[in-house]
Amino acid sequence: xxxxxxxxxxxxxxxxxxxxxxxxxxxxxxxxxxxxxxxxxxxxxxxxxxxxxxxxxxxxxxxxxxxxxxxxxxxxxxxxxxxxxxxxxxxxxxxxxxxxxxxxxxxxxxxxxxxxxxxxxxxxxxxxxxxxxxxxxxxxxxxxxxxxxxxxxxxxxxxxxxxxxxxxxxxxxxxxxxxxxxxxxxxxxxxxxxxxxxxxxxxxxxxxxxxxxxxxxxxxxxxxxxxxxxxxxxxxxxxxxxxxxxxxxxxxxxxxxxxxxxxxxxxxxxxxxxxxxxxxxxxxxxxxxxxxxxxxxxxxxxxxxxxxxxxxxxxxxxxxxxxxxxxxxxxxxxxxxxxxxxxxxxxxxxxxxxxxxxxxxxxxxxxxxxxxxxxxxxxxxxxxxxxxxxxx
Amino acid sequence: xxxxxxxxxxxxxxxxxxxxxxxxxxxxxxxxxxxxxxxxxxxxxxxxxxxxxxxxxxxxxxxxxxxxxxxxxxxxxxxxxxxxxxxxxxxxxxxxxxxxxxxxxxxxxxxxxxxxxxxxxxxxxxxxxxxxxxxxxxxxxxxxxxxxxxxxxxxxxxxxxxxxxxxxxxxxxxxxxxxxxxxxxxxxxxxxxxxxxxxxxxxxxxxxxxxxxxxxxxxxxxxxxxxxxxxxxxxxxxxxxxxxxxxxxxxxxxxxxxxxxxxxxxxxxxxxxxxxxxxxxxxxxxxxxxxxxxxxxxxxxxxxxxxxxxxxxxxxxxxxxxxxxxxxxxxxxxxxxxxxxxxxxxxx
Numbered sequence: 001x002x003x004x005x006x007x008x009x010x011x012x013x014x015x016x017x018x019x020x021x022x023x024x025x026x027x028x029x030x031x032x033x034x035x036x037x038x039x040x041x042x043x044x045x046x047x048x049x050x051x052x053x054x055x056x057x058x059x060x061x062x063x064x065x066x067x068x069x070x071x072x073x074x075x076x077x078x079x080x081x082x083x084x085x086x087x088x089x090x091x092x093x094x095x096x097x098x099x100x101x102x103x104x105x106x107x108x109x110x111x112x113x114x115x116x117x118x119x120x121x122x123x124x125x126x127x128x129x130x131x132x133x134x135x136x137x138x139x140x141x142x143x144x145x146x147x148x149x150x151x152x153x154x155x156x157x158x159x160x161x162x163x164x165x166x167x168x169x170x171x172x173x174x175x176x177x178x179x180x181x182x183x184x185x186x187x188x189x190x191x192x193x194x195x196x197x198x199x200x201x202x203x204x205x206x207x208x209x210x211x212x213x214x215x216x217x218x219x220x221x222x223x224x225x226x227x228x229x230x231x232x233x234x235x236x237x238x239x240x241x242x243x244x245x246x247x248x249x250x251x252x253x254x255x256x257x258x259x260x261x262x263x264x265x266x267x268x269x270x271x272x273x274x275x276x277x278x279x280x281x282x283x284x285x286x287x288x289x290x291x292x293x294x295x296x297x298x299x300x301x302x303x304x305x306x307x308x309x310x311x312x313x314x315x316x317x318x319x320x321x322x323x324x325x326x327x328x329x330x331x332x333x334x335x336x337x338x339x340x341x342x343x344x345x346x347x348x349x350x351x352x353x354x355x356x357x358x359x360x361x362x363x364x365x366x367x368x369x370x371x372x373x374x375x376x377x378x379x380x381x382x383x384x385x386x387x388x389x390x391x392x
Numbered sequence: 393x394x395x396x397x398x399x400x401x402x403x404x405x406x407x408x409x410x411x412x413x414x415x416x417x418x419x420x421x422x423x424x425x426x427x428x429x430x431x432x433x434x435x436x437x438x439x440x441x442x443x444x445x446x447x448x449x450x451x452x453x454x455x456x457x458x459x460x461x462x463x464x465x466x467x468x469x470x471x472x473x474x475x476x477x478x479x480x481x482x483x484x485x486x487x488x489x490x491x492x493x494x495x496x497x498x499x500x501x502x503x504x505x506x507x508x509x510x511x512x513x514x515x516x517x518x519x520x521x522x523x524x525x526x527x528x529x530x531x532x533x534x535x536x537x538x539x540x541x542x543x544x545x546x547x548x549x550x551x552x553x554x555x556x557x558x559x560x561x562x563x564x565x566x567x568x569x570x571x572x573x574x575x576x577x578x579x580x581x582x583x584x585x586x587x588x589x590x591x592x593x594x595x596x597x598x599x600x601x602x603x604x605x606x607x608x609x610x611x612x613x614x615x616x617x618x619x620x621x622x623x624x625x626x627x628x629x630x631x632x633x634x635x636x637x638x639x640x641x642x643x644x645x646x647x648x649x650x651x652x653x654x655x656x657x658x659x660x661x662x663x664x665x666x667x668x669x670x671x672x673x674x675x676x677x678x679x680x681x682x683x684x685x686x687x688x689x690x691x692x693x694x695x696x697x698x699x700x701x702x703x704x705x706x707x708x709x710x711x712x713x714x715x716x717x718x719x720x721x722x723x724x725x726x727x728x729x730x731x732x733x734x735x736x737x738x739x740x
Contacts, residue, residue, distance in 0.1 A: 044635070048514070060559045061575045071563045143590035163591045164549060164574075241547065245537025247594045249547035258592065259576075336554075339578045339587070345554060349487060349579065353555030356515030358491050 038359065053355045054079070060350055062341045064257050075351050082346035083368060089263055089342065090329040090372075096268035097328060098321075101275025108280050119276070127273035132334050134270055138262035139338040146258070149240070149248040158237050164249070166256040169235035182225040186217045193217075259340035263332070271328045275321055282317035283309065314387045322380035326373050333369075343368060425638035427499050428472065428689060436478045439465035440498035443483045443580070446605040447718040448504045448524070448628075457481045461502035463708045464523055464630045466701070467646040468500055471694040476701035485579065486555035490515055493633055500643055501631040504599070506557045511631075520644035522629040523705075525724040525733060527622035528561045529600040531607065534617050536594065541569070541621045544595075549574035551584050551593035558598050561624040585609050599626050604718045642688050648736040649695045653677055653704035655727055655736075660703040663696055676739060684739060695739070705734070 042049055054076040061071050065081040066088060107119035126134070143163055147153060152162040160167045173179065190210075197208040225231045238253030286309050294308040335342035336349055348365045352358055431437055441449035441461060449459040457479075466476040482498050493501045494516045504526075505511075507519040530550075532538045544566075552558045554577040566573045576593050578584045581602075588596040589610050596603065600618060607613045630647060632640050653659065656674050658666055667680040675681035677699070679692040686692075702708065706727075714720050726732025 042516075059563060061563050061573075063574055063576050071560075071567075140586055140590065143587065143592055148591050243545040243548060243594070244543055246533065246535050247538065247545075247548065249549075251547060336579045337583065339551075339576050339583070341577075345577070345579065349554045350559060350577065353487055354510075354560070356490055356511070 042359070049359065051360055053357055053360070056355075058351065058354070060354065062346055063339070064260065064341055075347075075355065078351055079343070079347045079364070082341060082343035085340070085346070086329075086332055086335075086342040086344075087372070089260060089267065089332050089335065089340065092260075092264045093267035093271065093328050093332065094325050096264065097271040097275055097324070100268060100272035101321075101324075102279050104272060104276035105279025106283070108276065109283060123273045123276055126269055131266065131270050131331055132337060135263060135266040135334055135338055138266045139259065142258055142262050149250065150246075152240075152250075158235070160238060160240075160250060163258070164255070165258050166261060167238040167250040167253050168256065169237045170252065170254045172234045172236055173231070174233075175229065175231045178229040179222055179225050179231045182221045182229065183218070186221040189217050189221075190214045257340075259335070259338050263335050263338060263340045267328050267331060270331075271324050274324045274327075278317050278320045278324070279313075281320075282313035282315075285316045286312045311387065315384075315389070318380060318384045318387060322377060322384070325376050325380065329372055329376060330369060425636055425642075425689065427633070427636045427639040428642065431472055431499060435473065436480045437465055437469040437472065437500060438482065438498045439468075439479050440482050440484045440489055440492050440501040440503055441465070442503045443485060445504060445581070445602060446608065447601065447713045447716055448605075449481075449483075449502065451481075451483075458712060460523060460708050460712050461504060461628075461630070463650070463702050463712070464502040464643070464647055465500055467650055467698045468643055470697040470701040471642060471646050471649075471690060474697060476697075486553060487579070490517060490631075493517060493631060496633070499632065499639065504602070504628045505631055507627045507629050508557060516634045517631050518634050518640050519629050519631050520640055521647045521736070522627040523647055524601065524628040526599040526601050526626035526628050528558055528565075528597060528624040528626060529603055529622055530619045531588075531596045531603045531616055532594065532619060534615055538595075538619070541565075541619055541623070544569065544571050544573075546572040547574070548595065549576060549593040550595050550597050551576045551578065551588045552597050553577065553581055553584055554579055556598070557624070557626065562597055565623045581606060582609075599628070601713070601719055608717075638688050642690070645688075645695075645739065646698055649677065649698050649739060650702065650705040650708065651727075651734055651736045652739055653695075653699045654706040655729065658699055658704060659707055660700055663699040673738070673740070682740070 039049065055074050057072060058075045058078045059071045060078075062069060062078065062081055064085065066084045067077075067081060069077055069081045104119045104122055107115050108123070110116045110119070146161065146163040149162045149164055152160040152167075154160055158169050193208075193210055193213060197210045200206045200208055226233075236252050238250040238255075240248055241251045242248050290308055290312065291304055294304045299307065332342060333344040336345040339345065343365060348361055352361045355361070439462075441457060441459075444450050445459070447459055449457055449461040451457050462479075462481070465479045465481070469478045470476040482492065484492050484498075484501075484503060489501055489503050489505065490511070492498050501517075502523075504524070505519075506526075507522065511517055512519050530541060538544065548571065550562060550566075550573055552562060552575065559575065559577055562573075562575060574593075576587065578587065581598075584596060584598075585606050587593060596606070598606070600622065603618050607616055607618070610616055630643055632643050652673075653663075656671065656677060658674060658677055663678055666674050666678050669675055669678075669680075672681055676684060677695055679685070679694070679696045683692060685694045703711075709722060709725065712718075714722070722732060724733045726734060728735040
């Protein structure tokens with residue numbers, strides 16, 4: 001390397017660039033070192049390395065899967081089953097954690113002493129107990145508390161809750177695609193309606209009741225598909241069947257396993273406490289002057305919350321809430337403790353044991369969690385940018 | 393500025409050097425046993441056991457490990473170090489056990505592990521023998537009216553452990569019977585017991601010895617029974633790392649010595665007095681004839697120490713499995729001379 005030239009070219013830009021390039025090079029070398037080291041050690045111990053096992057038959061079954069799967073499928077398919085189960089419990093968890101979190105967060109600011117104190121107690125209790133204990137509590141407490149299949153809790157003869165799970169009717173559709181199209185179509189209409197309404201407001205100051213029209217569209221169009229689109233829906237109700245003297249099971253319908261229920265419950269109740277605190281911080285973070293100013297120009301209470309307080313509060317709420325969504329997704333890996341077949345139990349557990357491919361499987365699993373987290377991050381950053389102050 | 397660039401280049405070279413060094417390390421397969429040398433240097437045998445399976449490897453309140461798997465490690469310690477108590481136990485989950493062994497965290501894995509082709513051939517392990525012949529069975533509630541596996545019907549739910557051959561056998565079994573079942577697999581045995589106890593599943597399936605042991609942990613053990621059928625072969629045995637044949641032989645013959653000692657009626661109390669026995673096989677066992685220990689770099693009393701300090705296989709079985717009420721009958725784990733299938737190559 002010619003140092004003289006290098007010195008001449010050291011503009012401000014290069015000054016920053018060179019250490020960065022060297023850092024990246026160093027990191028690459030470190031990775032290469034670890035790879036070679038692992039390879040030579042594995043070679044010495046007679047362990048082969050490769051991803052060929054993914055196309056082998058898995059030969060183990062999984063309790064609960066969103067896609068068609070049994071032991072005659074491949075390890076790759078088992079991985080997919082685990083991944084989808086992880087995504088399922090995360091989505092359910094995030095959904096309920098958000099609703100619960102926002103409710104509790106607002107409740108903590110309530111003028112009503114009882115409401116505010118209950119919310120505070122909720123937060124203090126649930127965020128201070130380790131999550132794994134809460135998962136065990138909900139799972140084993142629920143299992144012990146729920147009745148056996150034969151004495152199920154009966155909801156209007158169509159849904160049944162017992163120790164083996166929650167059985168609900170299965171939807172049996174005809175012409176489901178037409179129904180789906182009608183929903184997609186109504187969303188497209190709502191999108192354009194929103195654009196149109198904004199234009200009208202900006203140009204002529206006219207307010208169009210978009211909310212009511214949207215509700216009408218989203219109910220009306222699918223309803224129309226039933227009436228003239230040939231869509232119909234029937235229900236398959238679970239039926240109690242006796243297997244032996246005291247062993248009963250519900251056949252038909254959809255069974256929601258207790259592992260999923262308790263895991264989703266534990267995850268959302270735990271994460272909701274943190275979201276609640278974020279929401280509280282967000283609302284408190286909007287200065288009183290803003291509300292007073294909004295009131296002084298004649299906005300209603302609802303308008304103040306919607307147009308002035310929330311847009312500013314959201315800017316404070318979103319970034320830390322993103323963290324909580326990521327935490328919830330990663331925490332879902334505790335599923336293995338209560339036999340919920342997520343990616344850790346199915347892939348990094350059973351598949352790892354059956355194949356012995358620890359390094360391959362753990363790297364795949366880590367990469368999967370990384371991509372999951374990054375996707376959530378990317379989405380939330382996009383949303384955050386949308387909500388951020390736009391300098392005009 | 394120049395100074396900082398120099399620093400960076402230095403760092404770069406240093407990391408290159410690191411890479412070069414990394415390739416040089418390792419290297420096994422020499423004639424001497426690295427594991428034996430390391431064990432002697434450390435002064436204890438690094439032994440991987442279960443997280444608590446009565447009869448096989450279980451720790452009491454004081455942290456003392458007992459069981460027939462534990463006795464294999466004790467035998468190795470007696471042979472190599474002269475003291476059966478010089479063992480460091482590492483409790484491992486089913487998932488961790490092989491990685492712990494291949495990475496060198498432990499040197500002997502005595503953790504009720506089933507010997508299968510893929511485990512033996514594929515993942516850098518070597519099984520040295522069988523210390524317990526087991527088979528997978530089912531436990532059900534007595535009141536359930538299920539008396540045989542033929543009473544299972546579509547929709548039955550079965551609890552078990554993940555990461556074991558049990559999960560695979562279960563599928564093979566239900567598929568062959570054409571029964572749709574719900575598999576619920578937990579990471580730890582304690583959770584399986586709790587879930588089964590709570591009624592989450594109709595049957596609990598694992599190795600029969602395991603069922604017998606876990607039954608004692610249920611809230612009402614008498615309300616449950618193990619079905620008569622055995623659906624798989626589960627030869628459980630100690631495992632070592634591939635590539636150290638001397639160490640492999642030491643562990644294999646430590647186990648064989650215990651079984652052979654029972655065959656010749658040599659036990660912990662009479663072993664030393666049999667030094668002048670008329671039977672050359674017995675004399676070899678107690679180190680009074682031949683130079684058998686030299687083959688793996690041990691002295692001639694290695695087998696005598698195993699018998700004196702740990703006992704023969706029959707003593708170990710009686711103490712840990714029979715007297716604890718887990719499996720009073722030895723079944724296939726009886727000597728070949730008494731109708732079982734325990735048969736080891738002669739020590740000569």
